[in-house]
Amino acid sequence: MTNIIKPNYLLRLVLALTGCAIVFLGLNIALGGITTLGWQGGGTSFVTVADPAQFAIHDSHVRFIGGVWLAVGLVMLIGSAGFQLMRQTLIVLVGMVFVGGLSRFSAFDPAVLMSTAIAPSFIVELVLFPLLGLWISKAERT
Numbered sequence: 448m449t450n451i452i453k454p455n456y457l458l459r460l461v462l463a464l465t466g467c468a469i470v471f472l473g474l475n476i477a478l479g480g481i482t483t484l485g486w487q488g489g490g491t492s493f494v495t496v497a498d499p500a501q502f503a504i505h506d507s508h509v510r511f512i513g514g515v516w517l518a519v520g521l522v523m524l525i526g527s528a529g530f531q532l533m534r535q536t537l538i539v540l541v542g543m544v545f546v547g548g549l550s551r552f553s554a555f556d557p558a559v560l561m562s563t564a565i566a567p568s569f570i571v572e573l574v575l576f577p578l579l580g581l582w583i584s585k586a587e588r589t
Contacts, residue, residue, distance in 0.1 A: 462527035469520030476513025548572025
């Protein structure tokens with residue numbers, strides 16, 4: 448009897464779901480800017496603009512970063528389909544997310560990092576993504 452489930456099926460599924468989540472978050476920021484589209488809850492009116500010209504500049508930068516995050520998600524989705532060809536790229540993406548998680552320390556505010564709004568993401572970035580990278584690196588080559 449032939450095996451109808453491809454090797455690394457679960458890993459590929461995790462990569463696809465992770466890619467979808469990142470695409471969702473990237474679109475929220477790329478299309479919504481600093482205030483986002485509000486897809487993560489909490490509303491969009493959390494900032495008051497004192498200088499519209501400066502806000503527009505920073506908003507444009509944030510939209511760019513959202514677009515980069517969107518691209519990370521799309522590459523992860525592609526990697527879930529073409530796993531063997533994209534293995535090294537996926538490991539690099541996972542490393543990038545880890546570095547992004549480390550950059551949260553630059554705010555020097557442990558209370559924010561441990562808040563219920565940030566801690567889940569922070570844990571995913573610093574614990575689950577490195578584990579995902581290890582899984583990718585150890586996955587069966589087919």
